[in-house]
Amino acid sequence: MHKALFFSILFFLLPSLAIAQETQAEMADTMRSNGKIYVVVLVLATIFAGIILYLVRLDRKITRIEKNQGTKQA
Amino acid sequence: MRKWWWKIICILFLGYTVVAGFLMPVPRLNILNETIRNLYFHVPMWFTMTILFTASFIYSIKYLRSSKLEDDIYAVQITNTGIFFSILGMCTGLEWAPYTWGAAWSNDPKQLATALSMLIYFAYIVLRGGIKDEEKRAKISAVYNIFAYALMIPLLFILPRMVASLHPGNGGNPGFNTYDLDSDMKKVFYTAGLGWILLGVWIASLKIRVELIKYKDELY
Numbered sequence: 001m002h003k004a005l006f007f008s009i010l011f012f013l014l015p016s017l018a019i020a021q022e023t024q025a026e027m028a029d030t031m032r033s034n035g036k037i038y039v040v041v042l043v044l045a046t047i048f049a050g051i052i053l054y055l056v057r058l059d060r061k062i063t064r065i066e067k068n069q070g071t072k073q074a
Numbered sequence: 075m076r077k078w079w080w081k082i083i084c085i086l087f088l089g090y091t092v093v094a095g096f097l098m099p100v101p102r103l104n105i106l107n108e109t110i111r112n113l114y115f116h117v118p119m120w121f122t123m124t125i126l127f128t129a130s131f132i133y134s135i136k137y138l139r140s141s142k143l144e145d146d147i148y149a150v151q152i153t154n155t156g157i158f159f160s161i162l163g164m165c166t167g168l169e170w171a172p173y174t175w176g177a178a179w180s181n182d183p184k185q186l187a188t189a190l191s192m193l194i195y196f197a198y199i200v201l202r203g204g205i206k207d208e209e210k211r212a213k214i215s216a217v218y219n220i221f222a223y224a225l226m227i228p229l230l231f232i233l234p235r236m237v238a239s240l241h242p243g244n245g246g247n248p249g250f251n252t253y254d255l256d257s258d259m260k261k262v263f264y265t266a267g268l269g270w271i272l273l274g275v276w277i278a279s280l281k282i283r284v285e286l287i288k289y290k291d292e293l294y
Contacts, residue, residue: 025102025103025104025106026107027102028107037096037097040096041093045092048088048089052088055276058280062284062287069287069290
């Protein structure tokens with residue numbers, strides 16, 4: 001009786017296990033194993049640093065003009 | 075440059091977002107795959123827009139109470155920055171959708187509602203451009219801005235949740251419960267949200283300061 005139950009459960013579970021292995025979502029694993037994801041991070045970090053540098057310089061410039069004009073700071 | 079601390083926080087948070095956003099583990103989900111990382115970049119655009127529009131709504135009310143040109147400048151420049159972030163949010167959404175929903179535009183309720191509220195805010199700029207008299211322009215646009223905000227909230231946060239939507243957290247659900255479970259993502263996501271909001275505030279503050287210099291003769 002137990003054996004029959006065991007095999008019937010196994011019978012129904014096996015296909016689902018196979019499907020579960022098949023449907024493992026695809027991720028950027030190759031990119032990570034090659035280490036090349038860091039290239040993307042580097043590129044983005046560079047762009048981000050550039051934008052921040054630009055903002056800081058703009059901020060400083062506006063501060064200087066504010067000082068020259070004698071307007072108060074926002 | 076007296077108040078630097080929050081700008082430094084902004085830089086640190088966004089720096090963390092750019093690095094951790096790509097390297098931290100994310101849940102393996104079909105269809106979404108690695109694009110789930112867009113959550114750190116696409117969604118904060120809308121957070122920033124909402125915060126900025128809320129701030130400009132407050133300044134518009136302030137202007138109507140005080141009639142000070144300064145409040146009008148704050149309201150307008152904050153709205154302009156908010157519109158800028160809404161365009162970024164829309165563009166990133168259009169880039170993300172073809173790979174996950176099958177089409178850039180699928181008439182999703184949230185897409186439609188966002189397009190509507192963007193048009194409402196574009197009309198704000200057009201309205202301001204059409205009025206020559208400064209005081210009239212400030213007053214009418216302040217009233218318009220209050221109505222625009224009162225429309226945006228139900229359009230973005232209530233209506234899409236009452237119908238079935240492709241966006242997560244819609245169709246009856248209040249938040250991002252699909253992703254909320256993952257604590258790794260939460261860390262990056264909240265940092266990203268705060269960082270982008272601070273960046274929006276920073277850009278808006280620069281625009282305001284330029285305008286304050288421009289109108290200094292009338293202000294002081």
